[in-house]
Amino acid sequence: MTDLFRKLRQAAHMMVGIPDYDAYLRHMADHHPAQPVMDRTSFFRDRQQARYGGRNGGRCC
Known part of the structure; x- marks a missing residue:
């Protein structure tokens, strides 16, 4: 049931x-393990910029 809840939550988000x-x-752990990761606040800002003001659509690969 936990996996179902996680998937439903992700879909809603x-x-x-x-x-x-x-x-x-x-x-990042699976595909870019040597690169530093953003903290939660930086990640959220980056995603907002990619969605509303970014040029590349916000995808790394």
């Missing part, structure tokens, strides 16, 4: 545009 910091941390 995606629908309203709230970025998923935990997914970002998993992605």
